Amino acid sequence: MRMPASTTSDPVALHAGAQPDRVACVDLASGRRWTYRAFDEAIQRAIGVLETGYGVEQGQRVATLARNSADLLILQQAAMRLGAIFVPLNWRLASAEQQVILADCDPALLLHDAALQAALPERCVPIDVAAFTAAVEAEAPAPRRPLPADDAPSIILYTSGTSGRPKGVIVTERNAFATAVNFGVLGRVGNASIFLCDAPMFHVIGLVTNLRPPLLQGGTVLISPGFDAATTNRRLADPALGVTHYFCVPQMARMLRDHPDCAPSRWTTLTAIFTGGAPNPAAEISWWLAQGVRMADGFGMTEAGTVLCMPLDADRIAAKAGSSGLPAPTIGLRIVDDDGRDVAAGEAGEIWLSGPSITSGYWNRPEETARAFTADGWLRTGDIARRDEEGFVTLVDRRKDMFISGGENVYPVEIETVLLDHPGVAEAAVIGIADARWGEVGRAFVVVKPGCVVDPADLASHCGARIARYKVPKEFLLADALPRTASGKIQKHILRTWTAPAGGQD
Template structure:
């Protein structure tokens, strides 16, 4: 079987070991695993889990940063027939305990002590308020070798439509919910993703996006295995380290959020590193400055710069730009639906709906929330607001919950953010609605100034006045060193409103 034909993740690992035996699969510091090595380590991990009593359908949680052990553990879990439950490394004890309890995870693999975090102690402290009765086994990475030394044959047979993972939503609109995703969805969707991204055999992919979200795991680990690329995981984003890894490992593919690229482009040490190997960048956000896309192509000479759109419930991807799209299209749209997926907008400008093989099976153990999210015709209601142009390209204008009303007019923060983000002095921006006696609500913009630029509210106001209707204009601009984000990296608008 060719890797691209595999429709279960265990088959994908085996196919990679057979077809790319001596090619590097994972490079993490001094650890360099060929595809044959990776296949052997994944088999050992699956057998070690079987020896611990993990059977088909059991949920196994993984709480660790990007690294070779994360990759081996995740692939080992699903190869044992288990269901992977990733945990965000920024979580505190109560947050992790909630997901462990909701998922019914039986075993936890954890890099206890990462960045000084006492993960296991935090769970113990949270136990009184959030007990995790199903969790009977915790394996710290410090005991990795001992864990891997004891194994038994894996009896589980894994099929394409079996559950492979439960990725929990970020919880910006309430308690996190576990999206049920299958082996077939993960493999089939990222064949399409990797083709549109022009990922190819022999590429070297710097995995900065956290593996605990779908962008990191599926568009990273799974996509690389499908194409025979080398994964270079980075545990913590740090610009000098990223620049050095690109130079040393001759990185060709570097997906990430817009802030990753702006940080690299503006870093004073950028020109001290040879970044000429870079070829592909894939990003996604409601606000992507056109100037950033232009700079990536002009200053780093990237061949392919794409934006994409998706959410956990759509297995991470629903739309993508195409490789020959111009910078304006890449910056102002999320591209068109990937093959086999339908996207429509409710009305001229309304909620974005997605239907296709990539839509989750539902929320784990939550039929009411599932019914709210997926209608009788199979359309996933995303909660995002957008418009489709004549080409079928999607532009996200906002989240339904973030809209505010100014004197009777609907104002969408993302639309305002997109304008402000194009100002040369702005690195990042977030807009919220705040109370106003006369108009009900008005816009307030929180701005992270670009390095080396002066913050000038009057200049920003004038810039917006030339580009936005009066009711959309921010009445105030607030400088901040950084935008507050939740554990998944999403901007916390509720925190900004409270200021």
């Protein structure tokens, strides 16, 4: 018997009926707060703005270029109920990079909070956040309608590809719901949970993992415009806020630790700090445990949501420090060799994933979608890991040359392409190197064309005009030649043995 298509779950609407007076969302910058009843109504009002004010229809894209705010969550939930597709852009990207993404997703509407630098597609209508907020407050709630199927595209999150071209990862409501379940189990999320969201809402951590688990359970989300070590330290210690869950990359945790106002003994309501996005040294985890704060490292992907997380038991965290933990309940995980055969415990191999949280593919990229999956549907992650006898998974390396700077994925080929566009550069290669503040930064090796003279400041300026600041290498080293194989490929493992002279660029 053929079963009907499953529809999207709508926890906000559920809790608007079940616990209408519980606080659902607080916008920390403005002080605005919504109960579940009020938040549900605001979403219905936003649907009216999208439909009557801008003619947005099912399947069309609604993009944002703005810092975190409750308005972004209201817009995303409205787009979800309407059947439109929410596309948050990284506001840190250069205007040329933003323009490429806008051309790829072709939005009908762009919500922004600063002057626009990128040219918009012909049919795209811009609206600033203040105008959107006023329009929502003035609009009557739209009538309710059946929700779209949960396997339709609901969100597109752009992540750089190894070719240098951005890829839009399709996130369905089925994917987002599975991530809410996955992290909800591993992170001990419940009705009393209160999440502080500093992570940018153009990332899967900020938009999905930080928001969906508490909303599913009827908890509360506190949305901040962004990370500030002093402010976050104060908020984690504020009993009136009562923060129970906090996500950050290890570099943010280090900034919290190094700030003079850091007082973990006052974080009395916190369940744990959850880290991911970059390697987290065991020594750092041990330091936090000694302060009475559980630091649960994990692993996730834009394409898969929450994959791994450490159990929230201090003894287990201490014994397994450096591990990314155990697979989430709906995750199928294999560690395989180059022939796709499962490796033995303790052996390194590539992580393959399956389950309802896994993306259906990339927007407008059928070839890349096909390459990402095996014939029987496993997602090839490109990440190398080992699993011990107890099932704990530890990441070893990345198959690709990507490195992570301050929680942002950086792909060397993109930077190399920009460097090769410099009139004085003949060859270029970029690798990631350790950095005390950002975890990793770029080191560029450059061969100058005969008769040309370039200096690091010139190269940094050239890159800064074309790519986001976090992608610009911290160091530029001039070389007579780059090591290559017989077939002409640059041998980056040799570059990693080359040392930098004093005076690298800041």
